[in-house]
Amino acid sequence: MTRDQFSKIAYNGLWKQNTALAQLLGLCPLLAVSTNIVNGVMLALATILVMAMSNLAIAALRNLIPHEIRIPVFILIVAALVTVVDLLFNAQLHELYVVLGIFIPLIVTNCIVLARVEAFAAKNPPLDSTIDGIFMGFGLLWVLALLGGLRELLGNGMLFGGIDMVFPALSPIRILPESYPGFLLALLPPGAFILLGCLIAWKNWMDARAAERARRKPPVAGEATAEAGA
Numbered sequence: 208m209t210r211d212q213f214s215k216i217a218y219n220g221l222w223k224q225n226t227a228l229a230q231l232l233g234l235c236p237l238l239a240v241s242t243n244i245v246n247g248v249m250l251a252l253a254t255i256l257v258m259a260m261s262n263l264a265i266a267a268l269r270n271l272i273p274h275e276i277r278i279p280v281f282i283l284i285v286a287a288l289v290t291v292v293d294l295l296f297n298a299q300l301h302e303l304y305v306v307l308g309i310f311i312p313l314i315v316t317n318c319i320v321l322a323r324v325e326a327f328a329a330k331n332p333p334l335d336s337t338i339d340g341i342f343m344g345f346g347l348l349w350v351l352a353l354l355g356g357l358r359e360l361l362g363n364g365m366l367f368g369g370i371d372m373v374f375p376a377l378s379p380i381r382i383l384p385e386s387y388p389g390f391l392l393a394l395l396p397p398g399a400f401i402l403l404g405c406l407i408a409w410k411n412w413m414d415a416r417a418a419e420r421a422r423r424k425p426p427v428a429g430e431a432t433a434e435a436g437a
Contacts (some may be wrong), residue, residue, distance in 0.1 A: 208334055215323040216335065220342025225405075227350040228410045232318040236310045237351065238399040243359040247351030249300070250307055253292050255344030257314050261285045262328040262340035269329050281324050286315045302372040319347065350406065357402050361393035 219405060233254075241247045256322045263273075264284050272280050293311050296304040304311070323343050328336040359366055364383030371378060392398040 208338070212335070213338065216339050217342045220339065220344075220346045221349070222346070222410075225317045225346040225350065225410070226322075226343055227347055228407050230319075230322070231407075232322060233347065234403075236313065236317065237347075237354070238396060240307060240310055241351055241355040241358060241399060242362070242367075242394055243368040244274065244352050244355040245303075245367060246306060247349060248305055248357035249373065250310055251348035251351045253296065253311055253343065254314055254317065254319065254347060255341060256292055257285065257288050258320055258323060258340035258344045259337050260288045260340075261320060261324055262336040263333050264288075265324050265328040266331060266333040266336035272329075277329065278325075280431055281321065281329075282315065285320055285324065286362060289314045298387070300373060305368065306372070318345065354399070354406065358393045358398060361390045361398075363387075363389045363394070372384075 227237055236250060240250050247408045261284055265281060296311055323340060356366060359368055360382055364387040365381055366380045368379045
């Protein structure tokens with residue numbers, strides 16, 4: 208893998224083809240668990256682990272899987288890996304496992320995982336596929352962390368609620384004064400939709416600004432000479 212290929216995969220996963228803001232996949236867990244940073248980040252880490260391992264396994268076996276039964280085989284591989292992650296969470300982070308509930312097993316049916324397996328891992332080498340799975344997962348992670356942080360801050364004026372379930376020595380951080388009454392809408396599903404819509408609008412605005420700057424950028428000397436000669 209060249210540096211340019213790595214950069215393209217990373218850029219696609221983190222920004223251009225961001226699963227939450229561009230492809231709008233996995234909205235159910237995205238909106239349901241993003242009530243705080245900890246829940247969102249931990250579910251995203253579980254998804255990253257599943258995506259990386261499933262992309263690696265399917266890319267390595269892609270030439271051995273008959274095309275006609277590829278989807279059932281893909282789901283079987285993903286389900287086996289999700290079961291491993293689910294058992295790990297139950298054993299090591301039981302309190303958080305109870306909070307996340309059904310959303311860890313539902314990674315099996317998450318469109319993010321199946322879409323990347325079908326669109327990328329089934330057509331590319333194992334290393335490229337593993338890196339693609341990791342960066343697609345990190346694209347989901349930063350959106351979940353940002354959305355969870357915004358909802359948590361607006362909802363109750365704190366950050367990192369539930370961090371003690373992961374690191375018992377730590378405690379949540381109060382950002383706004385104790386007198387802050389809280390904004391309940393931010394913690395409810397309508398608030399999640401509104402904030403996600405704002406993030407999507409922000410991404411589209413950033414992309415439009417980048418496109419406008421690229422359009423206005425003067426051509427380099429070599430390109431200008433080539434155009435003049437043509």
